[in-house]
Amino acid sequence: MNINRVPTGIKELDGILEGGYPLQQGILISGPPGSGKTILATHFLYKSCKDGKKCMLMLTHVNVESFLEQALSIGIDFQACIDKGSLFIKKAFETRTNKIYNAARHGTGIGFLEKDCVQNVQDIPDDVEIVVIDNLDMLSLYHSTEEFADKFFTINDILFAKKCTTLFLIGHEESRVKHAIAQHTSFGNIELFMDRDPITGKGMRQMYIPKMRCTYLSLEPLNFKITHEGIKIEKIFQRDEMIKGALGPLL
Numbered sequence: 622m623n624i625n626r627v628p629t630g631i632k633e634l635d636g637i638l639e640g641g642y643p644l645q646q647g648i649l650i651s652g653p654p655g656s657g658k659t660i661l662a663t664h665f666l667y668k669s670c671k672d673g674k675k676c677m678l679m680l681t682h683v684n685v686e687s688f689l690e691q692a693l694s695i696g697i698d699f700q701a702c703i704d705k706g707s708l709f710i711k712k713a714f715e716t717r718t719n720k721i722y723n724a725a726r727h728g729t730g731i732g733f734l735e736k737d738c739v740q741n742v743q744d745i746p747d748d749v750e751i752v753v754i755d756n757l758d759m760l761s762l763y764h765s766t767e768e769f770a771d772k773f774f775t776i777n778d779i780l781f782a783k784k785c786t787t788l789f790l791i792g793h794e795e796s797r798v799k800h801a802i803a804q805h806t807s808f809g810n811i812e813l814f815m816d817r818d819p820i821t822g823k824g825m826r827q828m829y830i831p832k833m834r835c836t837y838l839s840l841e842p843l844n845f846k847i848t849h850e851g852i853k854i855e856k857i858f859q860r861d862e863m864i865k866g867a868l869g870p871l872l
């Protein structure tokens with residue numbers, strides 16, 4: 622069965638994902654800090670805005686200016702999208718900073734801050750088609766495993782009912798169990814890594830897609846670079862080709 626897709630904003634990735642992210646589903650983007658999660662989501666938001674879709678970005682850990690500045694540094698200017706209302710950025714970070722300040726003053730602790738995350742998602746207007754939550758780390762940090770599972774499941778359910786195509790960004794070093802729960806609950810998962818090439822010793826970025834329902838996956842890791850034009854996926858890494866390349870003269 623062919624399912625509908627939403628372009629990722631990265632041509633090579635669309636090719637790999639049979640056209641893009643599955644429509645109206647929740648996809649988990651995981652990886653350590655600096656691995657490229659926000660940039661991957663930036664491409665998706667920009668492409669979706671350009672295609673006339675209504676988008677919402679919920680920023681929980683950086684301020685809006687930093688996000689817009691990094692987008693500009695890869696040649697993406699959201700100003701016109703914001704001005705015409707195709708991109709709405711929810712300033713969850715600024716709200717949190719104020720709440721932390723108040724909580725500190727009144728000695729109430731800050732764990733309650735994420736308690737309203739389900740409400741935030743419930744409040745997303747019905748005409749929003751594309752949602753990016755950057756990121757789930759605070760939700761994970763301030764909740765027990767059971768609470769995290771319940772809330773993430775609920776958030777997924779609400780977004781599914783609202784027919785949103787959603788990217789959930791998450792770091793995966795904080796809790797393996799919570800990451801696994803998020804992987805189980807999501808329709809798909811893209812993992813981003815930074816590693817060293819065992820042969821050349823050079824640093825490299827890799828993307829691995831362990832899960833994408835309704836989609837053929839080769840399970841080959843993809844090498845990519847982040848440049849001033851954003852994410853560039855390199856030639857698909859073929860282990861057999863590499864071995865042939867390395868042993869060529871001996872074969």
Ligand SMILES: Nc1ncnc2c1ncn2[C@@H]1O[C@H](COP(=O)(O)OP(=O)(O)O)[C@@H](O)[C@H]1O
Binds near residue numbers: 652656658660691
């Ligand atoms: N304009 C740019 N040119 C080249 N690399 C960039 C540029 N902007 C960001 N990067 C790279 O992307 C990284 C940040 O990616 P980001 O998506 O914000 O990571 P994450 O969200 O996973 O923490 C930076 O550490 C840098 O290596």
Ligand SMILES: [Mg+2]
Binds near residue numbers: 658659660755
């Ligand atoms: Mg980020």
